[in-house]
Amino acid sequence: MTSATLSDRDILLALFDAGLAAALPEGKFKDHLPAPPKGRTIVIGAGKASARMARAFEEEWGHPCEGLIVTRYGHGCETRHIEIVEASHPVPDQAGLDAARRILELAKGAGPDDLVVCLMSGGASSLLTMPAEGLTLADKQALNGALLKSGAPIGVMNQVRKSLSAIKGGRLAAAIAPARAVTYLISDVPGDDPGTIGSGPTIPEASDPEGVLGLMRAWGIEVTDKLEQVIRANTVPGDALPGQEVHMIATPLMALKAAEAKARELGITPLILGDAIEGEAREAAIVFAGIANCTASHGLPAAAPCVLLSGGETTVTVRGKGRGGRSVEFLLALAIALKGRAGISAVSCDTDGVDGTEDNAGAWFDAAILEEAAARGLKPADFLANNDGYSFFSALDRLVITGPTLTNVNDFRAILVR
Template sequence: MTQPRDSLTAMMQAALAAADPAQAIHGRLPDCKKLVVLGAGKAAAAMARAVEQQFSGSIRGAVVTRYGHAVDCQHVEVIEAAHPTPDANSVRGAQRLLQLAGGAADDEQVLMLLSGGASSLIAYPPAGVELAEIQAITKQLLNGGSTIGQLNTVRRHLSQIGGGRLAAACAGAGLTTLVISDVTGDVLHDIGSGPTSADPTSVGDVLALFKQFEVTPSDAVLAHLRGPNGETPNAVPGHVELVATPQQALVAAADVAEAAGINVLNLGAFIEADALETAKVMAAIALQVQQYQQPIRTPAVILSGGESTVTVRGEGIGGRNVEFAMGMVQALHGSRDIVGLAIDTDGVDGAAEVAGAWFDSGSMDAANAQGHALAEYQARNDGHRFFAATGEQIVTGPTLTNVNDFRAILVR
């Protein structure tokens, strides 16, 4: 059998390749002669470059991506902005997309390229609401452990472009949206806060979330929500198509494992629980497989995706995947022959330019031997510093795609 980390690396690479933008959009472009290309998300620039390579007609447009995720495009303007907390370039990018959408000619087709991260990258507050307040609300919800669905419900209603408003701006032009999903269940209105999708949520949902997460909105926010533009469109024009999903990434990884003679337990991409609690469950499943050969026999790999949550209590440098990995280090202490990885498929986990981390049965003993007390790092939500200190970081650089988290645990 191949070395465990080599096997897991091959699965990770297959998962990323399944979400490659050029592969994802192949054969999906509109049948027309002129395209106005719009885009937002961590994969937006790579998707735009792929469109330029695959489309033979006229192209113009703009996309907004994360700092460091830009690629050279010949005909499409690339704007970089901040994630996960928006900045002034987010507003500029959103305004540019709305301008292009509203200016599309009758003989042009609008093509929207959407991927994870768009909610922040094209944040555009309602009139009278300051960007600083959007930033503060976003941070409070993130640190409070909100799910992406909860966070984006708020973001859609505090935006001039989200929740179908970009689609509404396209007026009479034909609109097609190609989506690389980073959201549990591929819920269209949650991916990038759904700029071209109808929104089934309401202002009442936003106010309930404010109460749940103890957010105190300004008078300006409340005035917007209770005003004529508070609700988002519940019907919009255009066609939306998923071109890459977390499930496809997991299936690609499973194919690699099975080809290597490794049994697969695919737990799917619907996991949204607390990262540390998720680690306890995953470790328990791994131990059950190892000791009792149930529900599958060894050698086995446990695959999962989704987007776990973290309630931030410390001032460390963390992310949900390294939080999960620290939980696995703790839960696997005293076991044997179990090794795994946890990454964010965009190459950036939380607050560091690091994808995630390795963990195994011996990680705790190795950390203790080096003088690194896991509990102290956990108390600070300081996962990136912990795995940097132990030499277990996974650094991919920007992958130019995003299908949420990828976790693989190999049990022998």
């Protein structure tokens, strides 16, 4: 089968499916399994992919194990030995707090003959919530809400979260010692920094109160006297701990590489523009529209048929009251910038299956999108102004709905030029 026999939609979704398959945890542990311990194997972790990671680890480990994983509501799966609990994301709740307390107790209870396996993926920052001394769950909920609306990149948000947590920023690793710890990560962050994924519960990092306070002020997040006092008091040295390993088992680039291979199989020239794209979704869309237009007009940076692939995590500064995540915000801005140019179509999805807080992974469009919108009396610019990409693409039956995928390597974008 080649691209000549497939519709734009079929090609775009085939590329997304290929990328998604490469991000799943099955089969990813076998090359990084530690020797079985004399004592217990305790499995702990958090994140939107953590339940599926736990199931895959059980299959490949082949020895007794026990433990507790916390994942997002609706993202659980059946396991034989490891308990799975669900909690709220992106704003933490009591269930997440209770799970974090239990996970911390399991870590503290590990002895020198035990092995602690830590499974972390995107979403762990909200799901593994344990406020630092002096803060309440309500305080953390309010802060998370402010961070999500600020437009701050994920690295900034996680730096703030670490400074106000009793478990993040390596504090969980300190609780595990002297037991041996092996951490497996699925990356949802630009650059794949282990300390940023889930705010690095098992990655020691020295505290930087002044730096965090500066970031909060720079992004318009209110710094109350209470928050400042907690940040200055909740410091750790960040010293490396012996006997700890870290393995990255899935990344955004792995997903893009799989989509690249699928494109070649279909006879389409792939070009990966980057796996760590950040910035405002609507502003990034203008840049990508320029590249797509140059490709269509001049065959640069690649000749048609080609596909421009990218990953990373854009942000949305919320100004309206619409139903939209960063993928549909990007896609709507891209459609507006391309002005219905013939031969260009695109898909943008979050690989966890949830774009923002809605039921879609993202959406797709082809060159007919603006004409169809006009025929239905829909004004794309109004939807964009209201951060309402979801409603726009829903009205035109262009949403991509996968349900929870139980993995998470961030945004996947493909722009097809034929």
